[in-house]
Amino acid sequence: MRNPQEPRDAAPAHLDDEGVSECAFSPEQAAPSALEHAAGCADCSARIEELSRLLASLADLPEPEVPESVLIRLDATVERAWLEADAETERKVRTERRRRRFRAWMPLTVPVAALGVIVGAVVGLSSLTGGSSSATSAGAPAGAAAGSANVPGVKPQAQGNNEALLTQMATAALKTVSGANNLSAGAAGGVTMPVPTSTASPSAPKFSAMASCFAPPTLTGYTVAAAAAETYSGRQASLVVYRNDNEPASTTTFYAVLYAGPCPDSSSTVLDEGSVSISR
Amino acid sequence: MAPDEGADLDCLRRHLAGDREAFGELLARHRGRMWAVALRTTGNPEDAADALQDAALSAFRAAAGFRRDSAVGTWLYRITVNASLDRLRRAAARPTVHYPDPESPVWREATADPTDMAEQRELRLVLEQALTRLPADQRAAVVLVDVQGLPVEEAARVLQVPSGTVKSRCARGRAKLAGILREAEIIRAAGNPKPDRDVPIQIDSKAAPPTGSSAAPENKERGAR
Numbered sequence: 001m002r003n004p005q006e007p008r009d010a011a012p013a014h015l016d017d018e019g020v021s022e023c024a025f026s027p028e029q030a031a032p033s034a035l036e037h038a039a040g041c042a043d044c045s046a047r048i049e050e051l052s053r054l055l056a057s058l059a060d061l062p063e064p065e066v067p068e069s070v071l072i073r074l075d076a077t078v079e080r081a082w083l084e085a086d087a088e089t090e091r092k093v094r095t096e097r098r099r100r101r102f103r104a105w106m107p108l109t110v111p112v113a114a115l116g117v118i119v120g121a122v123v124g125l126s127s128l129t130g131g132s133s134s135a136t137s138a139g140a141p142a143g144a145a146a147g148s149a150n151v152p153g154v155k156p157q158a159q160g161n162n163e164a165l166l167t168q169m170a171t172a173a174l175k176t177v178s179g180a181n182n183l184s185a186g187a188a189g190g191v192t193m194p195v196p197t198s199t200a201s202p203s204a205p206k207f208s209a210m211a212s213c214f215a216p217p218t219l220t221g222y223t224v225a226a227a228a229a230e231t232y233s234g235r236q237a238s239l240v241v242y243r244n245d246n247e248p249a250s251t252t253t254f255y256a257v258l259y260a261g262p263c264p265d266s267s268s269t270v271l272d273e274g275s276v277s278i279s280r
Numbered sequence: 281m282a283p284d285e286g287a288d289l290d291c292l293r294r295h296l297a298g299d300r301e302a303f304g305e306l307l308a309r310h311r312g313r314m315w316a317v318a319l320r321t322t323g324n325p326e327d328a329a330d331a332l333q334d335a336a337l338s339a340f341r342a343a344a345g346f347r348r349d350s351a352v353g354t355w356l357y358r359i360t361v362n363a364s365l366d367r368l369r370r371a372a373a374r375p376t377v378h379y380p381d382p383e384s385p386v387w388r389e390a391t392a393d394p395t396d397m398a399e400q401r402e403l404r405l406v407l408e409q410a411l412t413r414l415p416a417d418q419r420a421a422v423v424l425v426d427v428q429g430l431p432v433e434e435a436a437r438v439l440q441v442p443s444g445t446v447k448s449r450c451a452r453g454r455a456k457l458a459g460i461l462r463e464a465e466i467i468r469a470a471g472n473p474k475p476d477r478d479v480p481i482q483i484d485s486k487a488a489p490p491t492g493s494s495a496a497p498e499n500k501e502r503g504a505r
Contacts (some may be wrong), residue, residue, distance in 0.1 A: 017451045017452055017454070017455040018447070018448060018451040019452060019455050020451075020455070021447070021451035021455070022447070022451070025450070025454075047458075050458055050462070051455075051458055054454060054457055054458050054461060057403060057407055058407065058422070058426040058427050058457075059334045059426065059427070059429060061404060061407060061408070061427050062404075063312050063313065063315075063316045064315065064316055064319055065312075066311055066312060066315040067325070067329075069329070070315065070332060071311075073329060073332075073333050074307060074311065074332065074333065074336055075304070077333050077337055077340075078303055078304055078307065078336065078340065080337075080383055081303075081336075081337055081340040081341070082300060084404045085340075150320075256326070266341055270356075
Protein backbone atom coordinates (compact mmCIF):
# COMPACT_ATOMS: atom_id res chain seq x y z
CA MET A 1 0.00 0.00 0.00
CA ARG A 2 2.42 2.55 -1.17
CA ASN A 3 1.37 6.16 -1.43
CA PRO A 4 2.07 7.20 -5.00
CA GLN A 5 3.06 10.66 -3.82
CA GLU A 6 5.87 9.29 -1.69
CA PRO A 7 9.28 8.47 -3.02
CA ARG A 8 9.88 4.77 -3.50
CA ASP A 9 12.37 4.52 -0.69
CA ALA A 10 10.11 6.30 1.84
CA ALA A 11 8.36 4.29 4.60
CA PRO A 12 5.10 2.89 3.17
CA ALA A 13 1.72 4.15 4.47
CA HIS A 14 -0.27 2.04 6.92
CA LEU A 15 -2.63 -0.59 5.62
CA ASP A 16 -6.17 0.54 4.92
CA ASP A 17 -9.25 -1.25 6.32
CA GLU A 18 -9.41 -3.68 3.44
CA GLY A 19 -5.71 -4.50 3.74
CA VAL A 20 -6.00 -5.17 7.48
CA SER A 21 -9.18 -7.17 6.92
CA GLU A 22 -7.54 -9.28 4.26
CA CYS A 23 -4.48 -9.97 6.41
CA ALA A 24 -6.63 -10.95 9.39
CA PHE A 25 -9.38 -12.89 7.57
CA SER A 26 -7.55 -14.59 4.75
CA PRO A 27 -3.81 -13.95 4.91
CA GLU A 28 -3.29 -16.54 2.20
CA GLN A 29 -5.13 -14.26 -0.18
CA ALA A 30 -3.57 -11.01 1.03
CA ALA A 31 -1.14 -9.13 -1.16
CA PRO A 32 2.50 -10.04 -0.31
CA SER A 33 3.30 -6.37 -0.01
CA ALA A 34 0.59 -5.96 2.65
CA LEU A 35 1.93 -8.88 4.66
CA GLU A 36 5.43 -7.55 4.29
CA HIS A 37 4.35 -4.17 5.54
CA ALA A 38 2.43 -5.66 8.46
CA ALA A 39 5.46 -7.66 9.49
CA GLY A 40 7.45 -4.47 9.95
CA CYS A 41 4.73 -2.13 11.23
CA ALA A 42 3.70 -2.30 14.86
CA ASP A 43 0.50 -0.30 14.35
CA CYS A 44 -0.74 -2.40 11.45
CA SER A 45 0.18 -5.71 13.08
CA ALA A 46 -1.69 -4.59 16.21
CA ARG A 47 -4.76 -3.79 14.14
CA ILE A 48 -4.52 -7.17 12.43
CA GLU A 49 -4.25 -8.89 15.78
CA GLU A 50 -7.21 -6.92 17.11
CA LEU A 51 -9.29 -7.84 14.08
CA SER A 52 -8.33 -11.49 14.39
CA ARG A 53 -9.68 -11.52 17.92
CA LEU A 54 -12.86 -9.82 16.77
CA LEU A 55 -13.32 -12.40 14.02
CA ALA A 56 -12.83 -15.22 16.51
CA SER A 57 -15.43 -13.67 18.82
CA LEU A 58 -17.93 -13.25 16.01
CA ALA A 59 -17.44 -16.85 14.93
CA ASP A 60 -17.97 -17.93 18.54
CA LEU A 61 -21.36 -16.27 18.83
CA PRO A 62 -23.79 -19.10 19.55
CA GLU A 63 -26.80 -19.70 17.39
CA PRO A 64 -29.69 -18.17 19.30
CA GLU A 65 -32.54 -20.45 20.16
CA VAL A 66 -35.69 -19.86 18.16
CA PRO A 67 -38.33 -18.64 20.65
CA GLU A 68 -41.41 -20.80 21.06
CA SER A 69 -43.65 -17.95 19.88
CA VAL A 70 -41.70 -17.77 16.62
CA LEU A 71 -42.01 -21.53 16.10
CA ILE A 72 -45.76 -21.29 16.55
CA ARG A 73 -45.90 -18.45 14.04
CA LEU A 74 -43.88 -20.49 11.55
CA ASP A 75 -46.24 -23.45 11.86
CA ALA A 76 -49.23 -21.18 11.37
CA THR A 77 -47.54 -19.59 8.37
CA VAL A 78 -46.99 -22.94 6.67
CA GLU A 79 -50.58 -23.93 7.39
CA ARG A 80 -51.84 -20.66 5.91
CA ALA A 81 -49.60 -21.11 2.89
CA TRP A 82 -51.15 -24.52 2.24
CA LEU A 83 -54.65 -23.07 2.49
CA GLU A 84 -53.70 -20.39 -0.02
CA ALA A 85 -52.15 -23.00 -2.30
CA ASP A 86 -55.30 -25.15 -2.11
CA ALA A 87 -57.49 -22.16 -2.95
CA GLU A 88 -55.23 -21.27 -5.87
CA THR A 89 -55.33 -24.85 -7.16
CA GLU A 90 -59.11 -24.86 -6.93
CA ARG A 91 -59.28 -21.57 -8.80
CA LYS A 92 -57.02 -22.92 -11.55
CA VAL A 93 -59.08 -26.09 -11.89
CA ARG A 94 -62.27 -24.06 -12.25
CA THR A 95 -60.64 -21.81 -14.84
CA GLU A 96 -59.38 -24.82 -16.79
CA ARG A 97 -62.84 -26.43 -16.73
CA ARG A 98 -64.37 -23.24 -18.09
CA ARG A 99 -61.69 -23.08 -20.78
CA ARG A 100 -62.31 -26.69 -21.81
CA ARG A 101 -66.05 -26.13 -22.00
CA PHE A 102 -65.46 -23.08 -24.15
CA ARG A 103 -63.10 -25.05 -26.39
CA ALA A 104 -65.71 -27.80 -26.78
CA TRP A 105 -68.33 -25.33 -27.92
CA MET A 106 -66.03 -23.19 -29.99
CA PRO A 107 -66.38 -25.22 -33.24
CA LEU A 108 -70.15 -24.61 -33.03
CA THR A 109 -69.91 -20.88 -32.53
CA VAL A 110 -69.46 -20.03 -36.22
CA PRO A 111 -72.33 -22.24 -37.47
CA VAL A 112 -74.60 -21.07 -34.65
CA ALA A 113 -73.72 -17.46 -35.32
CA ALA A 114 -74.32 -17.99 -39.04
CA LEU A 115 -77.67 -19.64 -38.32
CA GLY A 116 -78.59 -16.74 -36.09
CA VAL A 117 -77.76 -14.29 -38.86
CA ILE A 118 -79.79 -16.27 -41.40
CA VAL A 119 -82.81 -16.60 -39.09
CA GLY A 120 -82.57 -12.94 -38.25
CA ALA A 121 -82.41 -12.02 -41.91
CA VAL A 122 -85.38 -14.23 -42.80
CA VAL A 123 -87.47 -12.87 -39.94
CA GLY A 124 -86.55 -9.37 -40.95
CA LEU A 125 -87.44 -9.99 -44.58
CA SER A 126 -90.69 -11.70 -43.63
CA SER A 127 -91.74 -8.80 -41.49
CA LEU A 128 -90.95 -6.45 -44.37
CA THR A 129 -92.96 -8.50 -46.85
CA GLY A 130 -96.28 -8.77 -45.07
CA GLY A 131 -95.84 -10.11 -41.62
CA SER A 132 -95.65 -13.81 -42.37
CA SER A 133 -93.07 -15.72 -40.42
CA SER A 134 -90.86 -18.62 -41.24
CA ALA A 135 -90.58 -19.68 -37.66
CA THR A 136 -90.96 -23.40 -37.43
CA SER A 137 -91.45 -25.70 -34.57
CA ALA A 138 -88.74 -27.82 -33.14
CA GLY A 139 -88.59 -31.18 -34.78
CA ALA A 140 -90.14 -29.95 -38.00
CA PRO A 141 -89.47 -32.31 -40.84
CA ALA A 142 -87.45 -31.02 -43.69
CA GLY A 143 -89.75 -29.47 -46.20
CA ALA A 144 -92.55 -28.60 -43.82
CA ALA A 145 -91.51 -24.99 -43.70
CA ALA A 146 -92.20 -22.31 -46.21
CA GLY A 147 -90.08 -22.30 -49.29
CA SER A 148 -89.53 -26.00 -49.16
CA ALA A 149 -89.03 -27.74 -52.44
CA ASN A 150 -91.17 -30.59 -51.17
CA VAL A 151 -94.08 -28.40 -50.19
CA PRO A 152 -93.76 -25.38 -52.39
CA GLY A 153 -95.88 -22.48 -51.43
CA VAL A 154 -96.90 -23.71 -47.98
CA LYS A 155 -96.59 -20.66 -45.80
CA PRO A 156 -96.75 -21.27 -42.12
CA GLN A 157 -98.47 -18.50 -40.27
CA ALA A 158 -96.92 -16.93 -37.30
CA GLN A 159 -99.78 -17.85 -35.08
CA GLY A 160 -97.54 -19.26 -32.43
CA ASN A 161 -97.17 -22.94 -31.83
CA ASN A 162 -99.79 -24.27 -29.49
CA GLU A 163 -98.38 -27.68 -28.81
CA ALA A 164 -101.13 -28.70 -26.43
CA LEU A 165 -103.89 -27.82 -28.87
CA LEU A 166 -102.12 -29.54 -31.77
CA THR A 167 -101.57 -32.62 -29.65
CA GLN A 168 -105.22 -32.65 -28.65
CA MET A 169 -106.36 -32.32 -32.25
CA ALA A 170 -103.91 -34.93 -33.51
CA THR A 171 -104.87 -37.40 -30.81
CA ALA A 172 -108.55 -37.04 -31.66
CA ALA A 173 -107.84 -37.42 -35.39
CA LEU A 174 -105.67 -40.49 -34.86
CA LYS A 175 -108.28 -42.07 -32.58
CA THR A 176 -110.85 -41.57 -35.29
CA VAL A 177 -108.56 -43.31 -37.78
CA SER A 178 -107.97 -46.11 -35.33
CA GLY A 179 -111.71 -46.52 -34.84
CA ALA A 180 -112.31 -46.51 -38.56
CA ASN A 181 -109.55 -49.02 -39.05
CA ASN A 182 -111.08 -51.24 -36.44
CA LEU A 183 -114.31 -51.13 -38.32
CA SER A 184 -112.80 -51.53 -41.73
CA ALA A 185 -109.76 -53.72 -41.71
CA GLY A 186 -107.09 -52.95 -44.21
CA ALA A 187 -107.08 -49.24 -43.72
CA ALA A 188 -103.71 -49.43 -42.01
CA GLY A 189 -101.18 -47.34 -43.76
CA GLY A 190 -103.15 -44.29 -43.11
CA VAL A 191 -103.72 -42.91 -46.53
CA THR A 192 -107.43 -43.54 -46.37
CA MET A 193 -108.90 -40.39 -45.02
CA PRO A 194 -111.50 -40.92 -42.37
CA VAL A 195 -114.41 -38.65 -42.49
CA PRO A 196 -115.49 -37.50 -39.06
CA THR A 197 -119.11 -38.14 -38.58
CA SER A 198 -120.15 -36.04 -35.70
CA THR A 199 -119.37 -32.81 -33.96
CA ALA A 200 -119.41 -34.60 -30.63
CA SER A 201 -120.11 -32.68 -27.46
CA PRO A 202 -120.01 -28.88 -27.31
CA SER A 203 -116.75 -28.99 -25.39
CA ALA A 204 -115.05 -31.23 -27.93
CA PRO A 205 -113.41 -29.81 -31.06
CA LYS A 206 -115.97 -29.08 -33.67
CA PHE A 207 -115.73 -31.53 -36.48
CA SER A 208 -117.32 -31.09 -39.78
CA ALA A 209 -117.34 -33.51 -42.59
CA MET A 210 -114.20 -33.24 -44.65
CA ALA A 211 -115.01 -31.35 -47.78
CA SER A 212 -115.05 -33.30 -50.99
CA CYS A 213 -112.27 -31.15 -52.26
CA PHE A 214 -110.02 -32.21 -49.36
CA ALA A 215 -106.69 -33.60 -50.49
CA PRO A 216 -103.99 -33.40 -47.87
CA PRO A 217 -100.70 -31.88 -49.05
CA THR A 218 -97.98 -34.48 -49.17
CA LEU A 219 -94.56 -34.30 -47.57
CA THR A 220 -91.66 -36.30 -48.93
CA GLY A 221 -90.65 -39.00 -46.49
CA TYR A 222 -93.92 -38.70 -44.61
CA THR A 223 -97.22 -40.50 -44.80
CA VAL A 224 -100.54 -38.91 -43.91
CA ALA A 225 -101.69 -40.75 -40.80
CA ALA A 226 -104.88 -38.84 -40.14
CA ALA A 227 -106.75 -35.74 -41.06
CA ALA A 228 -109.64 -33.79 -39.59
CA ALA A 229 -111.63 -30.70 -40.26
CA GLU A 230 -111.05 -28.16 -37.49
CA THR A 231 -112.05 -24.70 -36.47
CA TYR A 232 -109.10 -22.51 -35.59
CA SER A 233 -109.57 -18.99 -34.30
CA GLY A 234 -113.09 -19.05 -35.69
CA ARG A 235 -111.95 -20.05 -39.16
CA GLN A 236 -112.24 -23.31 -40.99
CA ALA A 237 -109.06 -25.30 -40.95
CA SER A 238 -107.76 -28.74 -41.81
CA LEU A 239 -105.50 -30.75 -39.59
CA VAL A 240 -103.19 -33.25 -41.24
CA VAL A 241 -101.16 -35.63 -39.11
CA TYR A 242 -98.04 -37.01 -40.77
CA ARG A 243 -95.97 -40.02 -39.76
CA ASN A 244 -92.29 -40.16 -40.56
CA ASP A 245 -91.69 -43.07 -42.92
CA ASN A 246 -88.68 -44.04 -40.83
CA GLU A 247 -90.87 -44.50 -37.78
CA PRO A 248 -92.74 -47.79 -37.18
CA ALA A 249 -96.50 -47.93 -37.65
CA SER A 250 -96.84 -48.11 -33.87
CA THR A 251 -95.04 -44.81 -33.31
CA THR A 252 -96.53 -42.25 -31.00
CA THR A 253 -94.67 -39.33 -32.50
CA PHE A 254 -96.23 -37.50 -35.42
CA TYR A 255 -95.97 -34.23 -37.17
CA ALA A 256 -99.18 -32.22 -37.23
CA VAL A 257 -99.90 -29.38 -39.60
CA LEU A 258 -102.96 -27.17 -39.37
CA TYR A 259 -103.77 -25.70 -42.75
CA ALA A 260 -106.17 -22.81 -43.30
CA GLY A 261 -109.41 -23.65 -45.08
CA PRO A 262 -111.34 -26.84 -45.72
CA CYS A 263 -109.44 -27.72 -48.91
CA PRO A 264 -105.77 -27.20 -48.28
CA ASP A 265 -103.20 -27.51 -50.99
CA SER A 266 -99.52 -26.78 -51.33
CA SER A 267 -100.15 -23.05 -51.35
CA SER A 268 -102.33 -23.00 -48.23
CA THR A 269 -101.42 -21.00 -45.23
CA VAL A 270 -100.06 -23.03 -42.36
CA LEU A 271 -101.78 -21.88 -39.20
CA ASP A 272 -99.74 -24.04 -36.88
CA GLU A 273 -97.50 -27.04 -37.02
CA GLY A 274 -95.26 -29.09 -34.81
CA SER A 275 -94.26 -32.48 -33.51
CA VAL A 276 -96.83 -34.12 -31.32
CA SER A 277 -96.46 -37.06 -29.06
CA ILE A 278 -99.66 -38.89 -28.34
CA SER A 279 -100.44 -41.46 -25.73
CA ARG A 280 -102.07 -44.60 -27.07
CA MET B 281 -23.73 -33.39 -3.16
CA ALA B 282 -23.57 -33.12 0.60
CA PRO B 283 -25.89 -35.48 2.51
CA ASP B 284 -27.67 -32.49 4.01
CA GLU B 285 -28.22 -31.05 0.59
CA GLY B 286 -29.68 -34.36 -0.55
CA ALA B 287 -32.12 -34.34 2.36
CA ASP B 288 -33.03 -30.72 1.63
CA LEU B 289 -33.71 -31.53 -2.00
CA ASP B 290 -35.77 -34.51 -0.96
CA CYS B 291 -37.89 -32.26 1.29
CA LEU B 292 -38.41 -29.83 -1.58
CA ARG B 293 -39.32 -32.63 -3.98
CA ARG B 294 -41.86 -34.08 -1.56
CA HIS B 295 -43.25 -30.63 -0.84
CA LEU B 296 -43.81 -30.01 -4.54
CA ALA B 297 -45.46 -33.42 -4.81
CA GLY B 298 -48.01 -32.30 -2.21
CA ASP B 299 -46.51 -33.78 0.97
CA ARG B 300 -47.90 -31.52 3.72
CA GLU B 301 -45.11 -32.32 6.14
CA ALA B 302 -42.12 -31.84 3.87
CA PHE B 303 -41.88 -28.06 3.96
CA GLY B 304 -42.10 -28.05 7.73
CA GLU B 305 -39.25 -30.56 7.80
CA LEU B 306 -37.15 -28.34 5.57
CA LEU B 307 -37.86 -25.34 7.76
CA ALA B 308 -37.01 -27.32 10.88
CA ARG B 309 -33.62 -28.14 9.37
CA HIS B 310 -32.78 -24.51 8.65
CA ARG B 311 -34.87 -22.34 10.95
CA GLY B 312 -32.13 -22.00 13.57
CA ARG B 313 -29.72 -20.45 11.07
CA MET B 314 -32.50 -18.48 9.43
CA TRP B 315 -33.49 -17.09 12.81
CA ALA B 316 -29.90 -16.21 13.67
CA VAL B 317 -29.48 -14.34 10.39
CA ALA B 318 -32.85 -12.60 10.72
CA LEU B 319 -32.20 -11.61 14.33
CA ARG B 320 -28.74 -10.25 13.69
CA THR B 321 -29.61 -8.57 10.42
CA THR B 322 -32.71 -6.80 11.71
CA GLY B 323 -31.25 -6.20 15.16
CA ASN B 324 -34.44 -6.86 17.10
CA PRO B 325 -36.59 -9.94 17.76
CA GLU B 326 -39.87 -8.39 16.65
CA ASP B 327 -38.67 -7.54 13.16
CA ALA B 328 -36.73 -10.82 13.04
CA ALA B 329 -39.90 -12.79 13.77
CA ASP B 330 -41.75 -10.89 11.04
CA ALA B 331 -38.84 -11.40 8.64
CA LEU B 332 -38.70 -15.13 9.35
CA GLN B 333 -42.41 -15.44 8.73
CA ASP B 334 -42.06 -13.50 5.46
CA ALA B 335 -39.15 -15.71 4.48
CA ALA B 336 -41.04 -18.93 5.20
CA LEU B 337 -43.97 -17.75 3.10
CA SER B 338 -41.69 -16.61 0.26
CA ALA B 339 -39.82 -19.91 0.27
CA PHE B 340 -43.10 -21.84 0.24
CA ARG B 341 -44.36 -19.90 -2.76
CA ALA B 342 -41.02 -19.93 -4.60
CA ALA B 343 -40.24 -23.61 -4.02
CA ALA B 344 -41.50 -24.60 -7.47
CA GLY B 345 -39.08 -22.12 -9.03
CA PHE B 346 -36.03 -23.28 -7.09
CA ARG B 347 -33.23 -23.90 -9.53
CA ARG B 348 -30.37 -26.00 -8.36
CA ASP B 349 -27.81 -23.31 -9.13
CA SER B 350 -27.21 -22.95 -5.40
CA ALA B 351 -27.65 -25.05 -2.29
CA VAL B 352 -31.08 -25.10 -0.68
CA GLY B 353 -29.52 -23.57 2.44
CA THR B 354 -28.02 -20.71 0.42
CA TRP B 355 -31.38 -20.14 -1.21
CA LEU B 356 -33.07 -20.00 2.19
CA TYR B 357 -30.38 -17.65 3.52
CA ARG B 358 -30.96 -15.36 0.54
CA ILE B 359 -34.71 -15.29 1.12
CA THR B 360 -34.19 -14.64 4.83
CA VAL B 361 -31.65 -11.86 4.30
CA ASN B 362 -33.90 -10.21 1.72
CA ALA B 363 -36.88 -10.44 4.06
CA SER B 364 -34.77 -9.02 6.90
CA LEU B 365 -33.45 -6.12 4.85
CA ASP B 366 -36.98 -5.46 3.66
CA ARG B 367 -38.16 -5.36 7.26
CA LEU B 368 -35.31 -2.97 8.08
CA ARG B 369 -36.36 -0.67 5.27
CA ARG B 370 -39.90 -0.67 6.59
CA ALA B 371 -38.62 -0.05 10.11
CA ALA B 372 -36.56 2.86 8.83
CA ALA B 373 -39.75 4.38 7.48
CA ARG B 374 -41.31 4.23 10.92
CA PRO B 375 -41.10 7.33 13.10
CA THR B 376 -38.83 5.69 15.64
CA VAL B 377 -36.19 3.06 15.16
CA HIS B 378 -35.53 1.00 18.21
CA TYR B 379 -32.31 -0.86 18.72
CA PRO B 380 -32.22 -3.80 21.04
CA ASP B 381 -31.95 -3.04 24.68
CA PRO B 382 -29.81 -5.67 26.42
CA GLU B 383 -32.06 -5.24 29.44
CA SER B 384 -35.09 -6.15 27.41
CA PRO B 385 -36.57 -9.55 28.32
CA VAL B 386 -37.44 -10.06 24.65
CA TRP B 387 -33.85 -9.58 23.61
CA ARG B 388 -32.65 -11.80 26.44
CA GLU B 389 -34.99 -14.55 25.37
CA ALA B 390 -34.02 -14.14 21.74
CA THR B 391 -30.31 -14.44 22.38
CA ALA B 392 -30.45 -16.79 25.32
CA ASP B 393 -28.02 -19.65 25.28
CA PRO B 394 -28.39 -22.24 28.03
CA THR B 395 -24.67 -22.95 27.93
CA ASP B 396 -23.83 -19.32 28.39
CA MET B 397 -21.34 -18.59 31.14
CA ALA B 398 -21.90 -15.34 32.94
CA GLU B 399 -18.52 -13.98 31.96
CA GLN B 400 -19.19 -14.68 28.28
CA ARG B 401 -22.39 -12.72 28.20
CA GLU B 402 -20.76 -9.33 28.34
CA LEU B 403 -18.78 -9.85 25.19
CA ARG B 404 -21.71 -11.49 23.42
CA LEU B 405 -24.14 -8.75 24.30
CA VAL B 406 -21.76 -6.00 23.31
CA LEU B 407 -20.95 -7.78 20.08
CA GLU B 408 -24.62 -8.32 19.29
CA GLN B 409 -25.38 -4.70 20.00
CA ALA B 410 -22.36 -3.48 18.08
CA LEU B 411 -23.57 -5.41 15.05
CA THR B 412 -26.81 -3.46 15.09
CA ARG B 413 -24.85 -0.22 14.80
CA LEU B 414 -23.45 -1.16 11.43
CA PRO B 415 -25.12 0.00 8.23
CA ALA B 416 -27.48 -2.72 7.00
CA ASP B 417 -25.39 -3.78 3.99
CA GLN B 418 -22.21 -4.14 6.07
CA ARG B 419 -24.11 -5.89 8.83
CA ALA B 420 -25.58 -8.47 6.47
CA ALA B 421 -22.15 -9.20 5.01
CA VAL B 422 -20.48 -9.53 8.42
CA VAL B 423 -23.31 -11.71 9.76
CA LEU B 424 -23.12 -14.09 6.81
CA VAL B 425 -19.35 -14.31 6.53
CA ASP B 426 -18.04 -13.77 10.04
CA VAL B 427 -20.90 -15.06 12.20
CA GLN B 428 -22.52 -17.72 10.04
CA GLY B 429 -19.24 -18.70 8.44
CA LEU B 430 -20.34 -18.62 4.80
CA PRO B 431 -17.55 -18.45 2.23
CA VAL B 432 -17.33 -15.03 0.62
CA GLU B 433 -18.50 -16.43 -2.71
CA GLU B 434 -21.60 -17.99 -1.16
CA ALA B 435 -22.36 -14.80 0.76
CA ALA B 436 -22.06 -12.97 -2.54
CA ARG B 437 -24.67 -15.30 -4.01
CA VAL B 438 -26.93 -14.75 -1.00
CA LEU B 439 -26.58 -10.98 -1.20
CA GLN B 440 -26.52 -11.04 -4.99
CA VAL B 441 -23.51 -8.77 -5.21
CA PRO B 442 -19.97 -9.44 -6.48
CA SER B 443 -17.50 -11.11 -4.14
CA GLY B 444 -15.39 -7.96 -4.11
CA THR B 445 -18.34 -6.02 -2.77
CA VAL B 446 -18.81 -8.54 0.03
CA LYS B 447 -15.10 -8.28 0.95
CA SER B 448 -15.29 -4.52 0.91
CA ARG B 449 -18.46 -4.44 3.06
CA CYS B 450 -16.95 -6.91 5.49
CA ALA B 451 -13.74 -4.90 5.74
CA ARG B 452 -15.58 -1.70 6.54
CA GLY B 453 -17.96 -3.44 8.91
CA ARG B 454 -15.14 -5.15 10.77
CA ALA B 455 -13.25 -1.88 11.11
CA LYS B 456 -16.34 -0.22 12.58
CA LEU B 457 -16.95 -3.15 14.94
CA ALA B 458 -13.36 -3.06 16.09
CA GLY B 459 -13.73 0.65 16.73
CA ILE B 460 -16.92 0.14 18.75
CA LEU B 461 -15.40 -2.66 20.81
CA ARG B 462 -12.19 -0.72 21.29
CA GLU B 463 -14.22 2.14 22.64
CA ALA B 464 -15.90 -0.22 25.02
CA GLU B 465 -12.56 -1.73 25.94
CA ILE B 466 -13.98 -5.13 25.10
CA ILE B 467 -11.19 -5.86 22.74
CA ARG B 468 -8.21 -3.84 23.62
CA ALA B 469 -5.76 -3.47 20.84
CA ALA B 470 -2.16 -3.34 21.60
CA GLY B 471 -1.06 0.24 21.40
CA ASN B 472 -4.55 1.64 21.82
CA PRO B 473 -3.69 4.57 24.03
CA LYS B 474 -7.01 6.10 25.07
CA PRO B 475 -10.07 3.94 25.21
CA ASP B 476 -13.20 6.06 25.35
CA ARG B 477 -15.17 4.98 28.40
CA ASP B 478 -18.16 7.24 27.60
CA VAL B 479 -19.49 5.39 24.57
CA PRO B 480 -23.21 4.65 24.86
CA ILE B 481 -22.92 0.90 25.03
CA GLN B 482 -25.16 -0.73 27.61
CA ILE B 483 -23.64 -3.60 29.43
CA ASP B 484 -25.63 -6.04 31.45
CA SER B 485 -24.17 -5.04 34.80
CA LYS B 486 -26.21 -7.58 36.75
CA ALA B 487 -25.13 -10.61 34.83
CA ALA B 488 -21.59 -9.73 33.97
CA PRO B 489 -18.73 -7.99 35.70
CA PRO B 490 -18.40 -4.33 34.83
CA THR B 491 -16.22 -3.48 31.95
CA GLY B 492 -12.84 -2.78 33.33
CA SER B 493 -9.42 -4.11 33.94
CA SER B 494 -10.68 -7.40 35.32
CA ALA B 495 -12.87 -8.12 32.30
CA ALA B 496 -10.55 -7.00 29.56
CA PRO B 497 -7.87 -9.66 29.90
CA GLU B 498 -10.50 -12.39 30.06
CA ASN B 499 -12.16 -11.11 26.94
CA LYS B 500 -8.86 -10.71 25.27
CA GLU B 501 -8.12 -14.31 26.05
CA ARG B 502 -11.50 -15.40 24.65
CA GLY B 503 -11.01 -13.38 21.55
CA ALA B 504 -7.67 -14.96 20.92
CA ARG B 505 -9.15 -18.44 20.79
